[in-house]
Amino acid sequence: MDTFPIEYSRVVEAFExxxxxxxxxxxxxxxxxxxxxxxxxxxxxxYLVPECMST
Structure with a gap:
């Protein structure tokens, strides 16, 4: 995965x-x-996250 397909600033704005x-x-x-x-x-x-629900 080369780039993050979601614009970071929009994520932060929506989250707030x-x-x-x-x-x-x-x-x-x-x-x-x-x-x-x-x-x-x-x-x-x-790259696995221990105890993550998706693993």
Whole structure:
């Protein structure tokens, strides 16, 4: 993955408008679902987040 396909400043602006943590969590997870999948070469132990729900 060479570039982040979502404009950072827009993410910050939208995040600041959300008042509660449930809405913020939902917003972040929706952004994550829009990201391209990692290639098999990028799916290595080094990048795994321990105890992450998606691993």
């Amino acid at each position: 408008l959300l008042q509660d943590w449930d809405a913020r969590y939902h917003f972040i997870t929706e952004l994550g679902e829009k990201l391209p999948l990692y290639s098999d070469d990028e799916r290595v132990e080094l």
